[in-house]
Amino acid sequence: MSDFGKSILEQTGELTRFAMRFFSQGLKPRYEWKEFLRQCYWIGYKSLTLVAITAFIMGLVLTIQSRPTLVEFGAEAMLPSMVSVSLIREISPVITALICAGKIGSGMGAELGSMRVTEQIDAMEVSGTNPFKYLVVTRIAAATLMLPILVNLSNAISLYGSFLGVNIRGNVSWSLYWIQVYDVLSFGDLVPSLIKTFFFGFAIGLVGCFKGYYSKKGTEGVGRSANEAVVVASLLVFIIDLLAVQITDLLGLT
Amino acid sequence: MEKQIVIDVSHIYKSFGNNHVLKDFTMQVKRGENIAVLGKSGSGKSVLIKCIIRLNEPDKGNIKLLNTDVLTLDHEGLDELRSRVGFLFQSNALYDSMTVRENLEFPLRRHRIKDEMTHEFVEGRVMEALSNVGLAHTIDMMPAELSGGMRKRIALARTLILKPDIILYDEPTTGLDPITSREISELINSIQQKYQTTSIIISHDMSCIKTTADRIIMLIDGRCYAEDSFEELQNSMDEKIRLFFD
Numbered sequence: 001m002s003d004f005g006k007s008i009l010e011q012t013g014e015l016t017r018f019a020m021r022f023f024s025q026g027l028k029p030r031y032e033w034k035e036f037l038r039q040c041y042w043i044g045y046k047s048l049t050l051v052a053i054t055a056f057i058m059g060l061v062l063t064i065q066s067r068p069t070l071v072e073f074g075a076e077a078m079l080p081s082m083v084s085v086s087l088i089r090e091i092s093p094v095i096t097a098l099i100c101a102g103k104i105g106s107g108m109g110a111e112l113g114s115m116r117v118t119e120q121i122d123a124m125e126v127s128g129t130n131p132f133k134y135l136v137v138t139r140i141a142a143a144t145l146m147l148p149i150l151v152n153l154s155n156a157i158s159l160y161g162s163f164l165g166v167n168i169r170g171n172v173s174w175s176l177y178w179i180q181v182y183d184v185l186s187f188g189d190l191v192p193s194l195i196k197t198f199f200f201g202f203a204i205g206l207v208g209c210f211k212g213y214y215s216k217k218g219t220e221g222v223g224r225s226a227n228e229a230v231v232v233a234s235l236l237v238f239i240i241d242l243l244a245v246q247i248t249d250l251l252g253l254t
Numbered sequence: 255m256e257k258q259i260v261i262d263v264s265h266i267y268k269s270f271g272n273n274h275v276l277k278d279f280t281m282q283v284k285r286g287e288n289i290a291v292l293g294k295s296g297s298g299k300s301v302l303i304k305c306i307i308r309l310n311e312p313d314k315g316n317i318k319l320l321n322t323d324v325l326t327l328d329h330e331g332l333d334e335l336r337s338r339v340g341f342l343f344q345s346n347a348l349y350d351s352m353t354v355r356e357n358l359e360f361p362l363r364r365h366r367i368k369d370e371m372t373h374e375f376v377e378g379r380v381m382e383a384l385s386n387v388g389l390a391h392t393i394d395m396m397p398a399e400l401s402g403g404m405r406k407r408i409a410l411a412r413t414l415i416l417k418p419d420i421i422l423y424d425e426p427t428t429g430l431d432p433i434t435s436r437e438i439s440e441l442i443n444s445i446q447q448k449y450q451t452t453s454i455i456i457s458h459d460m461s462c463i464k465t466t467a468d469r470i471i472m473l474i475d476g477r478c479y480a481e482d483s484f485e486e487l488q489n490s491m492d493e494k495i496r497l498f499f500d
């Protein structure tokens with residue numbers, strides 16, 4: 001087997017072990033609530049502006065881009081319904097997750113990486129603290145919890161963006177727009193897409209922490225950790241998305 | 255009465271893959287002694303003292319600290335033992351995201367969770383440790399705002415905050431100018447006298463070793479190559495030892 005293939009298998013194995021360790025250690029007491037809340041604040045609050053701006057632009061642009069095709073079929077009135085379904089089901093969760101993979105994943109990779117390199121992780125260990133619990137468990141848990149919240153927010157804001165997009169060329173009243181949107185959206189659209197965002201959050205936190213926690217010595221190692229965290233987390237987001245669509249399809253939720 | 259042995263390292267081996275770093279290393283330190291470990295860069299000095307508090311797991315051998323067998327301890331026992339050992343890291347290891355105060359409070363709050371840790375007690379300890387190193391005014395600063403020498407001294411204060419019986423110093427003066435490094439050496443001496451600690455000092459800095467160490471251990475080829483006082487080693491005819499003193 002090629003080196004590349006071998007290293008992918010190896011990494012998958014190590015990542016799985018890391019995830020198991022998260023569950024086995026995270027469930028045992030001495031919970032680090034304070035650090036967990038601090039991480040929720042950093043991950044959630046600090047990504048808010050970025051997520052909001054991209055969500056708005058995403059809704060707006062997608063609407064403007066979709067109009068010509070619908071006009072061709074004489075189905076211009078379908079615009080709000082069509083756009084909102086694509087936004088809620090796919091585009092808003094995935095784009096938000098990718099942004100978070102870039103922002104949160106690289107942040108964790110760099111932060112934990114530099115803590116590893118400058119022996120801060122060792123220092124915690126000799127100070128009566130389990131660094132895995134204090135640093136890794138809290139971060140993964142916070143990312144898993146915060147990502148769905150960010151995606152929900154992104155869903156809402158992207159629909160506002162879409163309303164603006166609809167009204168640039170056309171004329172749909174505020175109430176009519178929302179009636180059309182709510183008419184077409186069902187639980188089958190929202191719930192599976194929300195469930196998968198928990199997995200997105202988990203994957204981003206897991207990869208970011210994994211890459212940082214096992215960072216190689218030296219400042220170069222820190223840069224590489226941050227970089228690899230983003231690449232692998234983004235890839236995982238797509239893989240999870242692919243699995244999620246298969247599962248919802250099998251369950252007949254589409 | 256013979257002084258009690260507080261650090262007893264016997265026949266330890268440690269390798270990373272094919273890199274055999276420690277090979278049958280043995281040393282003993284008595285209560286109140288200051289031992290310097292001297293060795294080339296990459297000879298395994300950091301690995302050695304990390305083995306002593308089990309940040310590294312030796313492959314083979316025995317380590318006793320304060321009459322406790324380090325390698326067979328469970329988690330609680332290890333934490334308990336570590337609260338009696340101070341470790342000054344080579345790269346200081348100050349927590350970047352915390353202020354100086356929070357850095358110093360961290361080991362206190364973490365180790366003695368059940369004790370009556372009143373606000374006054376913590377505050378008193380923090381101030382005592384900071385004034386020991388003469389940096390009381392930096393209490394609310396971030397580590398990034400401090401100079402290299404100041405960071406080293408804050409790290410030293412954090413090491414002292416639990417009033418440990420044993421202190422392990424990993425290159426306390428490396429990367430500092432001669433004046434600052436002399437200050438750090440004197441600080442180490444004054445701490446030793448004030449708290450009666452036992453310590454291991456790793457260094458390549460001859461003047462630091464000369465002022466602080468009672469006895470020197472030469473770590474060469476993964477084992478204890480020679481051990482003696484500074485003067486004796488200085489006059490040694492052995493080639494490998496001469497390299498360090500010329």
Ligand SMILES: Nc1ncnc2c1ncn2[C@@H]1O[C@H](COP(=O)(O)OP(=O)(O)OP(=O)(O)O)[C@@H](O)[C@H]1O
Nearest residue numbers: 270273275293294295296297298299300301302344
């Ligand atoms: N975690 C590790 N994984 C693999 N090899 C390691 C690890 N830690 C140390 N080594 C290797 O062990 C050897 C000794 O390293 P150590 O850090 O103890 O050197 P040192 O004597 O402290 O040197 P310096 O004076 O430069 O700090 C080096 O060759 C290093 O590559």
Ligand SMILES: [Mg+2]
Nearest residue numbers: 299300344424
């Ligand atoms: Mg070293």
